[in-house]
Every structure is written in structure tokens, then in C-alpha cells.
Amino acid sequence: MTPLPAYLLLSAFLFAIGLAGALTRRNAIMVLIGIELMLNAANLNFIAFWRYGLNPQVLTGVMFVIFSIAIAAAEAAVGLALIIAIYRHIKTTNLDEVDAMKG
Amino acid sequence: MSPVFLILAVFTLASAVGAMVLRNLIHCALCLALTFVGIAALFIQLNAEFVGLAQILVYVGAVAILIVFAVLLTRSSETPPSDRVFSRSWWLGAGVAVVTLSTILAAVVRSPSLNRPEAKPVSLTVKTIGTELMTKYILPLEVMGLLLTAAMIGAVVIAMRERKP
Numbered sequence A: 001m002t003p004l005p006a007y008l009l010l011s012a013f014l015f016a017i018g019l020a021g022a023l024t025r026r027n028a029i030m031v032l033i034g035i036e037l038m039l040n041a042a043n044l045n046f047i048a049f050w051r052y053g054l055n056p057q058v059l060t061g062v063m064f065v066i067f068s069i070a071i072a073a074a075e076a077a078v079g080l081a082l083i084i085a086i087y088r089h090i091k092t093t094n095l096d097e098v099d100a101m102k103g
Numbered sequence B: 001m002s003p004v005f006l007i008l009a010v011f012t013l014a015s016a017v018g019a020m021v022l023r024n025l026i027h028c029a030l031c032l033a034l035t036f037v038g039i040a041a042l043f044i045q046l047n048a049e050f051v052g053l054a055q056i057l058v059y060v061g062a063v064a065i066l067i068v069f070a071v072l073l074t075r076s077s078e079t080p081p082s083d084r085v086f087s088r089s090w091w092l093g094a095g096v097a098v099v100t101l102s103t104i105l106a107a108v109v110r111s112p113s114l115n116r117p118e119a120k121p122v123s124l125t126v127k128t129i130g131t132e133l134m135t136k137y138i139l140p141l142e143v144m145g146l147l148l149t150a151a152m153i154g155a156v157v158i159a160m161r162e163r164k165p
Helices: A004-024 A028-052 A060-090 B003-021 B025-045 B049-073 B090-110 B126-135 B138-159
Strands: none
Touching (some): A004 A028, A004 B025, A004 B090, A028 A060, A028 B003, A028 B025, A028 B049, A060 B049, A060 B126, A060 B138, B003 B025
């Protein structure tokens, strides 16, 4: 039987990998991928806590993850549309070259 | 710790690392799809079959494909060898990630209340989830439908080609 902390450690590592990618990559699409990884790590935590909780008959954790998946889908669609719009304007997706508003 | 969990954990973490460090963005998107499959398998392991299948449907089926399309539309799949993949201040981002990771790890390892036994398996049928969604969670469900509609229209408007004035 896998203990609860194993799942929490796995999701902590997933979150850190996603955070590192979102903060270090130059391409905007990679930043979005990092954010998706972080969201998934949080979902894994929700399900693990629901499964090991005192009262798994109450479906709060599962419902939260279902809504979180829907939010993530909406976020990915809008984010990728923004990236495509930026690419159309300045022909690049590298975030350090998108500095038109720099003072 | 069950061997199934170990295999899934190693698979998920390895593909997540691949999704973050590979040079070709198409390879990154495919590694990301593998990570999503691994997480879906973990959900199914945790008795949440519906969430696992929804994860495969939404993430592997929609989000990963959307990312591949965005990569192709922005022609950013191949970074030329002379170009950097990571930003100039990558050490700062990596430092933040390491600090976050060590904080969470310390909290998880030190907390004594987490070593509880697994609750006895509940039968989580789709019918139960549907009943809950239609009774207790009806307001969030409607709000979610509104949000998804607004996000879809917004995405189309943002990505639409602008008319020349």
C-alpha cells in the first residue's frame, strides 16, 4: 500500500519541474506547458487527499479536480490564442524579445 | 510502496523533465502528453476512474493537440543551434524552483499527521458524480459552462486575423 506522503512528494517534484520550466524557458509556449504541469501536480494532491481523507464518501476533492480540469482547458485555449496573436504582431514567441512596453 | 506506483512515478517524472528540457518543441509537447497519461494512471490507481478518463480526454486529447497546433502556427518547433533555449536569468528561476521544492518537501516529511492509512475503497460511480453535479454542485457547474463559453469566444476573437484599416 502506497502511503500518502509518497503521492505528496511526487506532486511536489512535478510542481517544481513545472515551476522551473515556466521560469527558465524563453519560449512562451513552454511557459504555458510549465503552468499545465503545475496545475496537474495540484490536481494529484487533491485526489490523494480525497482518497486518504477521513471521509471519502464526500466527493469534494473529486469535484474540485473536475472543475480545475475545465479551468485549465479554458486557460490553455486563451493562452495559446494570445501567443498566436503576439506571434502575428512581432513574429516571435521568445519572451525576452517581447519588450515593446519596456520603459 | 507498491511497484505500480513506483513505475508510474518514475515514468511521470522522467517525461515531465523531458517536456521541460528538450530543444524541439514538438518533442516537448509529446513528452507532456506522456506526463498527462502517467498522471491519469495515478488517478485511476487512486480509485478516481472518472477523473482519470476525463484527464486523458481533456489533456491528452485536447490540450496537447492544441499546444502542437500552436507550435506549428508560430513556427517555433526548431530552435537554431546558435540560439539559447533558456532565458538569460535562468539561475534565478531555477533557484526559486529549488527553494519551493525544498520548502514543500520539508513540510511533507516533517508533518506527522500525514501517515494515515488509506480509507477503505469507495465505489465512485459516474452516476454518483452526475447526481452530485446536478444537485449540490449545480451553481459551479453553470458558472463553469458560462466560463468555458466566454473563454472559447475570447480565444477565437483574440486569435482572429485583424482587418486592415
